[in-house]
Amino acid sequence: MARSGQPRVLLVEDEPAQRTVLAYNLEAEGFAVTQADNGEDAMVLVDEEDPDIIILDWMMPKVSGIEVCRRLKMRPETRGIPIIMLSARAEEVDRIRGLETGADDYVIKPYSVLELMARARAQLRRVRPSTAGVVLEHEDIRLDPESHRVYRGENVLKLGPTEFKLLVTLMERPGRVFSREQLLDLVWGRDIYVDTRTVDVHVGRLRKSLMQFGGSDPVRTVRGAGYALG
Amino acid sequence: MARSGQPRVLLVEDEPAQRTVLAYNLEAEGFAVTQADNGEDAMVLVDEEDPDIIILDWMMPKVSGIEVCRRLKMRPETRGIPIIMLSARAEEVDRIRGLETGADDYVIKPYSVLELMARARAQLRRVRPSTAGVVLEHEDIRLDPESHRVYRGENVLKLGPTEFKLLVTLMERPGRVFSREQLLDLVWGRDIYVDTRTVDVHVGRLRKSLMQFGGSDPVRTVRGAGYALG
DNA sequence: CAGGCCTGTTACACTTTCGTCGCATAGGCT
DNA sequence: AGCCTATGCGACGAAAGTGTAACAGGCCTG
Structure with missing residues (x-):
């Protein structure tokens, strides 16, 4: 019980259909989901909701995912939150890596929902190892x-x-x-x-x-x- | 062949983050842990390390966990080693059962580390009841x-x-x-x-x-x- | 097949804890 | 200082959590 209750995920994705599907699956996996469809709201929600993990779309209007990621990783109080980036193309992963945004994992669209869930759980465990012996x-x-x-x-x-x-x-x-x-x-x-x-x-x-x-x-x-x- | 010293576990899981967490916890429980991230290596390590128990992920590239399990249960000299399968979804458990792979227990992801540890100990007790006079x-x-x-x-x-x-x-x-x-x-x-x-x-x-x-x-x-x- | 042991459920008593209210007190602003 | 709001705190009825006895059914043994 690093925290009481469900783990919280902030889901940032501008495409409504995809966001809905993901949110549904994440909730089925036991996550408490907060949704945002743009980078600005995301930055606010990070502070308000204090999520355990963030799933972030790379391409978004206004403040892009990559920018959100970069900003969050600059702030000490949010640096520790794992970020999983969703990118539309395999080539972009290299750019993401190259830009050293500090994302903790990347998933390429079209992704398997199951795979994404697995990666989310993995990141969560990494940060919050079941509070064993802590x-x-x-x-x-x-x-x-x-x-x-x-x-x-x-x-x-x-x-x-x-x-x-x-x-x-x-x-x-x-x-x-x-x-x-x-x-x-x-x-x-x-x-x-x-x-x-x-x-x-x-x-x-x-x-x-x-x-x-x-x-x-x-x-x-x-x-x-x-x-x-x- | 009651063996002395730490019980040995072979941990087969392709996802590095999960494997690391599990290995950590197993070692904290007093197991000597050998790790593998694919089925092929696992088959080799079974012979080399002669583990007391095997924890096996169901979904893996190349040789899947279910295949490893099936093969091990066919060989008389490895049949006796308890195998705990990790499966990503509840429905798969039925398949595991139905396929009669001979796994001795199964744990559904996302699992509680505590629960997995308890099941590992339980299997170990079953096969090695002496536990060397513990x-x-x-x-x-x-x-x-x-x-x-x-x-x-x-x-x-x-x-x-x-x-x-x-x-x-x-x-x-x-x-x-x-x-x-x-x-x-x-x-x-x-x-x-x-x-x-x-x-x-x-x-x-x-x-x-x-x-x-x-x-x-x-x-x-x-x-x-x-x-x-x- | 009778008797004993073990089990799971239920009912009831008892205790602890909870959520709210009312009022006292403290802090900040003009 | 005076006022207003936020906070501290005791009290109290209600709700929830727990211990335990009693009971009925199942299983095994002799």
Whole structure:
């Protein structure tokens, strides 16, 4: 559970028919799909949705796929997201490679959907290897997703399921500010409707749990924006 | 030919990313891993390395996994080696079954690495029951897979078959939290339909058995997640 | 074929956790 | 300072998760 719930894919393709087919297949594979039909929207959605992987068409009006790719790979906070490029011609792959855009994989149209799915899964595994044996750490907090145990210093903490998921989410990207909406999405799940204030309550409970043996408050409130760790 | 040392696995998968992840996990599990990315090499390596178990991708260029499997199961000297097939789609499993290739187990992609590891261990146990006198231990619980005997301290415990398998599963990875679904899969087997609450009941029975001579409860309930040992 | 063991399901009690509300408090802006 | 909004926090009814006893059916054994 590098992140709770489904892996997220951002699908950027200007041709509606192809996009629909791909989206359908990706969802059938268990991905949560966000769609964009141009590069500009894609850049915005990357920040909003924080996808685990991006599938990017090479030829698009306005901001081309290759440009999106180049920009994303320049920013440290998005560099780690795997990008799979779709290109219409085999010769273009060489250009893509030559341009050193930093795409992580390439698939040539016409591609086999099955193949693309396989490559998407492969990239996902590469970045997120089933969280095997990973222990999240931040300052004196340690969290082992496998055993579901949380330590603060020498003490073992007892957290409820939601507090646990919340902490996992925050610890996966320490310092990053999550909006209440994002947290609802990541911790509770997309199509669950609960008041955003509920997040506040659970953050409060998490704080209390984390500080029950003393220590400083590791959760930072960013007024008007959300919460972050550290 | 009970062999000493690490169990050997031959991993045949043409997709580099997936192969790498699997190899990593298998090594973490204590296997000595030999890798191949095609069926031809696999056939050679079977003779050279004499693996205890083979994990075989179904779709591969040249000699397909299914063909490798068929050939190995025809030769008396390799017939005994368990083969786990990886297949990309559920429908293919039926084909594998129908073709009577003799694969001993199959896992559908995208699979859980944990599940694959568990199945690999299970196959290994089946063929190599001695496991060279390996006895699972956790705190004061000892479990001898060969004699099917379980000890708690000085006492011998009598467990039912399901309780036993459940305990084996938990003891193979002490501390790890297993969801009810995972336990159903690993203990009862896939394609068995039983209510998840049944797991609760059997965990309860296992607990009673484990504590019949006193001692603390070694099974940890993780609310909203599942059960773990210790 | 009777008896015992094991199994899966169900029902009920109990506990924990959840989501919301109301009000107190803190932060920022004019 | 004064106002307004965002946030913290205690309380509470509701919902969900879990432990366990009881029961009925299946399987094997003697």
